[in-house]
Amino acid sequence: MAKVYRRPKLYAKQTAAFFEPKDAQGNPARYSWIEGSTKSGKTVSCMAWLVEQAMLKGKPGREFWWVAPVSGTAKIAFGRIKRGLKGKKIINHTDMTITIGNGAVLRFKSAEKPDNLYGEDVWAAVMDEASRMREEAFYAVRSTLTATRGPIRIIGNVKGRKNWFFIGSRKAEAGEPNHSYHKITAADAVAAGVFPQEELDDARAALPEAVFNELYFCIPTDDGGNPFGLKHIRANIAPMSKKPTVAFGGDLAKSIDWTVLHGLDEDGCTSEHHRFQLSWKATIMRVRLICGYITSFLDSTGVGDPIVEELQDGNGENSNFKGYKFTQASKQMLMEGLAVAIQQNEIQYPEGVIVNELESFEYEYTRTGVRYTAPEGMHDDCVMALALAVHAKKNRAAQPQGLIL
Known part of the structure; x- marks a missing residue:
């Protein structure tokens, strides 16, 4: 039959x-x-x-x-x-x-x-x-x-x-x-x-607006795949704060890219922004001088790992310097946290290189998640440092007084 x-x-x-x-x-x-x-x-x-x-x-x-x-x-x-x-x-x-x-x-x-x-x-x-x-x-x-x-x-x-x-x-x-x-x-x-x-409600709460609308409701963004939203980026431009810094985020680099340290005050406003290219030895000294005892999350992926270990000076996770290793999943979580902070007006930053990098940032869907990246030939150091600063502010410990010299 x-x-x-x-x-x-x-x-x-x-x-x-x-x-x-x-x-x-x-x-x-x-x-x-x-x-x-x-x-x-x-x-x-x-x-x-x-x-x-x-x-x-x-x-x-x-x-x-x-x-x-x-x-x-x-x-x-x-x-x-x-x-x-x-x-x-x-x-x-x-x-x-x-x-x-x-x-x-x-x-x-x-x-x-x-x-x-x-x-x-x-x-x-x-x-x-x-x-x-x-x-x-x-x-x-x-x-x-x-x-x-x-x-x-x-x-x-x-x-x-x-x-x-x-x-x-x-x-x-x-x-x-x-x-x-x-x-x-x-x-x-x-x-x-x-x-x-x-599950749909959970995705709506967890994902940036642009990502959620495209991924779950087929609503195209006018921002050409920018995960933060151009209008939201522009809405948070403000002068540097004069209040004390409570958290730092740092993207470490030596030559082609830049080492960027980004500081936020208690209100989420940018209070410090340092961007430089130095030898690793000089970079370590500069990071210690700038960050002091303030909670600082630094990119510890690849070459950043031994740098963070030296900054921790044997204190490991008890140090105010915390390592953050980038994988596709951890980077997605970090970028989505930054997108939410921008879209909910929780942070502010000055006009210039930070805004330029935010506006050029892109995302794409893959079978394993959402991949975030700067366009080919462009930098994302400031975006990474800002995202790590937002993460540091949410996870900061009590701050002792004084400086590491």
Whole structure:
């Protein structure tokens, strides 16, 4: 008895976006552009759609592609579909392909080098995390669908307004023939009972406004991916405070980058800002002189680790100098703390290099979290020192009187 294929249970918005897309004229759409928030079910829906295409249209050698920004992301989809598919299949881990019973080939590709995507005839394609790909990847994948007239699903998070995925979504939303547009948010997933409201509420409280709106509600920022918000950055510009410093944050460097020490007073206003390039020996002396006994959180990643140890002078965590090691997770937490402080007007800083670095700072979504960084060729020393100062102020101990000389 022949096996019967059954589509996974999906909620109405998933079905409309992936399986039954229609253009503005009410006709079936070959292209479906889906702006989907995290945890809205967009990825699992697309997986189900591509597998269904392969089952219904597949013949020996026919190709059905999943294209992701990098091979690691494609490998995640490969693993999930491999585990979910029942019945006869042939797995090739080297090529990341799954050949199913009718001979159709599910192939998982990276968009890192768009030129490598040309040449094949593809019967259906998914472009996953499209806002993180170059537009040339779309041109290449589209070319593979020419001979077959195959359909395509283009999905991703919202990531600012300056990328081809956002522009393509707007054209589809405006009524481009044969193109369908859909937005699926975390609120839709909550309403469908597949995502808990308390988790959404927790994310709203924990994440910066710009990150939360893009990641969970597909609302693009006008700041081009700036995590702090340009209007919030500008709202906190103020002259240097004359009150005593209660906490320091420090980003340590020797030559290419700058060592920056940033001090905050009890109100969160900038009371000191030091930026210099010295030898490590001179840097240690300068840091001791400036910070004294005041609680100071310093970047202890890499070369910063032995510097912080020397500053602690054998006292370890009992010293007023505290090390802060950067990982993707710890940096994300630190930057989100800074973003909240800026957006809630808890800190102030003077015009100049600090504001310039804050305004140029960027974030991007990855499978493991949100990555924060300065644009290529630019510095982030002041941003790091300011963020560490905010962290130090929240975690400062009682201050003894005196100076370390």
